[in-house]
Amino acid sequence: MTEFFRIECPQFDPDTSEARFSYRLNDLAFTEVLRFPHVSDIAVLDTPSFQKLLGLCAIVLGVSYFKLRAPLRIETDIALTPDERAFVLDVYENGLGEFYARNGLQRFGRLSLDAPEDDKAQLPAPVLKERTLLPIGGGKDSLVSVDLLTHVGAEFTPFAVNPKGPILSSVEAIGIEPVYVTRTLDPEMIRLGKEPGYYNGHVPSTAINSMIAALCALLFGYDQIVLSNERSASEGNVVFDGRETNHQYSKSLGFEVRIADILLHATGGALRYFSLLRPYSEARIASLFTHGHRFDSVFSSCNRNFRLTGNDGPLWCGECPKCHFVFLIFAPFMPKDRLLRIFGKNLLDEPANEHSFRELAGLTGQKPWECVGEILEAAACFYTLSRHADWHEDAVVKALKPDLLAQYGEEKLQLAMAECLTDSHDHHIPPALAAQVAAYAV
Ligand SMILES: CC(=O)N[C@H]1[C@@H](OP(=O)(O)OP(=O)(O)OC[C@H]2O[C@@H](n3ccc(=O)[nH]c3=O)[C@H](O)[C@@H]2O)O[C@H](CO)[C@@H](O)[C@@H]1O[C@H](C)C(=O)N[C@@H](C)C(=O)N[C@@H](CCC(=O)O)C(=O)O
Numbered sequence: 406m407t408e409f410f411r412i413e414c415p416q417f418d419p420d421t422s423e424a425r426f427s428y429r430l431n432d433l434a435f436t437e438v439l440r441f442p443h444v445s446d447i448a449v450l451d452t453p454s455f456q457k458l459l460g461l462c463a464i465v466l467g468v469s470y471f472k473l474r475a476p477l478r479i480e481t482d483i484a485l486t487p488d489e490r491a492f493v494l495d496v497y498e499n500g501l502g503e504f505y506a507r508n509g510l511q512r513f514g515r516l517s518l519d520a521p522e523d524d525k526a527q528l529p530a531p532v533l534k535e536r537t538l539l540p541i542g543g544g545k546d547s548l549v550s551v552d553l554l555t556h557v558g559a560e561f562t563p564f565a566v567n568p569k570g571p572i573l574s575s576v577e578a579i580g581i582e583p584v585y586v587t588r589t590l591d592p593e594m595i596r597l598g599k600e601p602g603y604y605n606g607h608v609p610s611t612a613i614n615s616m617i618a619a620l621c622a623l624l625f626g627y628d629q630i631v632l633s634n635e636r637s638a639s640e641g642n643v644v645f646d647g648r649e650t651n652h653q654y655s656k657s658l659g660f661e662v663r664i665a666d667i668l669l670h671a672t673g674g675a676l677r678y679f680s681l682l683r684p685y686s687e688a689r690i691a692s693l694f695t696h697g698h699r700f701d702s703v704f705s706s707c708n709r710n711f712r713l714t715g716n717d718g719p720l721w722c723g724e725c726p727k728c729h730f731v732f733l734i735f736a737p738f739m740p741k742d743r744l745l746r747i748f749g750k751n752l753l754d755e756p757a758n759e760h761s762f763r764e765l766a767g768l769t770g771q772k773p774w775e776c777v778g779e780i781l782e783a784a785a786c787f788y789t790l791s792r793h794a795d796w797h798e799d800a801v802v803k804a805l806k807p808d809l810l811a812q813y814g815e816e817k818l819q820l821a822m823a824e825c826l827t828d829s830h831d832h833h834i835p836p837a838l839a840a841q842v843a844a845y846a847v
C-alpha cells in the first residue's frame with residue numbers, strides 16, 4: 406500500500422471554544438485539540454478569513470503526526486491558493502529539515518501535496534482592533550521585545566501556547582493580562598514516536614505557535630502579531646540532501662516573510678506579522694536585555710523548561726548548548742556577579758563544558774541542533790572575553806583562545822564583534838515603530 410498522510414477539515418466548537426484537528430496516517434488516526442479563551446463574537450467563526458486560517462493551522466499542526474512515517478503523499482480537502490501550497494510545502498520540507506537530516510530521510514522536492522485549488526479572489530478583511538499580540542517564550546528574546554515596546558509606549562497583550570514555568574513567571578512579572586491557548590497533542594503520537602518503525606524529531610514550533618496566534622488575532626481582535634526572532638536564527642546547521650537544514654527554520658527571515666504574506670492575504674490585508682528583533686544579532690539582544698533587571702529571576706531560555714511534561718529541574722540546566730550559548734552572549738555585556746546569580750554557577754569556568762563551547766564557536770563538530778546563534782558571533786564573544794578583565798582567566802575562555810585565533814585570526818574576530826553590534830535593515834517592522842525602537846535601543 407502507498408503510504409499517505411491525510412489532513413481532515415478542522416472543526417471549531419463555539420460552545421467549548423475548542424478546535425479539533427484530525428489526521429490519518431495510513432491506518433492510524435490522531436486528533437489534536439486547541440482550547441481557546443471564551444469566544445464572545447462567534448460570528449467571526451463563519452468568516453472566510455477565520456475558516457482559511459483554521460484550515461492552514463490544521464495543515465501546519467499536522468507535522469507532528471506526519472513525521473511518524475513521513476510518507477511522500479500528503480492529501481487534504483482544504484483548498485489552497487498557489488502561495489498557500491508553497492507555504493505548506495515549505496513547512497513540510499524546510500520546517501522539518503532537522504528531522505529529515507537526523508533521520509536520513511530524503512524528502513526535499515519529493516513530497517506530493519494533493520489539495521483542491523482555491524481560486525477565490527482575495528478574502529474580505531475582517532475588522533481587527535489596532536492591537537498587538539506579543540508571543541512570550543519565557544526566554545530573553547520576547548522579554549527584550551517587552552522592554553522595547555514598553556519604552557516606546559506601544560501597548561501589547563502577552564500570548565502563549567501551553568504556558569508553563571518561565572512563561573508563566575515572566576508574564577506575571579510583565580503584569581498584563583495574557584491570552585493563553587492550551588494545546589493537547591494526541592498521546593498515541595507521542596507513544597509511537599518512541600516505538601520501532603516510527604520516526605521522531607524536531608518540528609517547526611514557531612510555525613505552529615504563529616498559526617495559533619493568528620487564530621487568536623481573529624477571534625479576539627488583534628491586527629498585528631509581533632515575534633521576537635533574531636537575525637541570527639536564519640543561519641542553518643548542516644547541509645543535507647542538497648539543502649541547508651536549520652533547527653530554527655520557522656524563526657528565520659525567509660520563513661517570516663512567507664508566513665507574513667500568507668496571513669496578510671488570508672485576512673484581506675488586515676493582519677500583520679513581523680519580528681521586532683529581526684535587526685539584531687543574539688549578542689545585541691543579550692546586551693539589550695541587560696538594560697533592565699525585573700526578569701532576572703523569572704526568565705529562562707533553557708528549552709528543557711518547555712517539554713510537554715514540564716521541567717522538574719532548575720530554570721537553567723547549565724548542561725545544554727542553549728544554556729551555554731546564552732551564558733556566553735550575556736558575559737561580554739552583563740556584570741559577572743549578576744550573570745552568576747542568574748545561572749547559579751560559572752559555565753565558562755567548568756572544563757566539562759569545553760567541548761560544547763567549541764561546537765558553538767565552530768572549533769569542532771557542527772553547530773548544535775539547538776536554538777543558538779551564529780557560529781562567528783559565538784567566536785566573537787569568546788574573543789571579547791579573552792581580553793576581558795573578569796573573564797580572561799576562566800578555564801574555557803583560556804582553553805579556547807589559541808584555537809580561536811588560529812582558526813579565525815584577530816582581525817576577523819574583531820570585525821565579527823563589531824558586526825554583532827551593528828543592526829541590520831533587513832526587516833519588516835513598520836517604519837514608524839522601527840524608528841521609535843531604534844531611537845531607544847542604543
Ligand atoms: C522543549 C523541546 O525542546 N522539545 C524538543 C525535544 O522534545 P522532548 O522529547 O524533549 O520533549 P517534548 O517537547 O515534550 O516532546 C515530546 C514529544 O512530542 C513531540 N512533539 C512535541 C511538540 C510538538 O509540537 N510536536 C511534537 O511532535 C516531540 O517530537 C517529542 O517526541 O526533542 C524533540 C525531538 O527532537 C523536539 O521535537 C522538541 O521540540 C519541541 C517541538 C519544541 O517545542 N521545541 C521548541 C522549544 C524549539 O526548539 N523552539 C525553537 C524554534 C524552532 C522553530 O523553527 O520554530 C527555538 O526556541 O528556537
Ligand SMILES: Nc1ncnc2c1ncn2[C@@H]1O[C@H](COP(=O)(O)OP(=O)(O)OP(=O)(O)O)[C@@H](O)[C@H]1O
Binds near residue numbers: 611631633706
Ligand atoms: N509557548 C509559546 N507560545 C507562544 N509563543 C512562543 C512560545 N514559545 C516561543 N514562542 C515565541 O516564538 C518565538 C521564538 O521563541 P524563542 O524561544 O526563541 O523566544 P524566547 O523564549 O523569547 O527567547 P529565547 O531564545 O531566549 O528562548 C518568540 O517570538 C517567542 O515569543
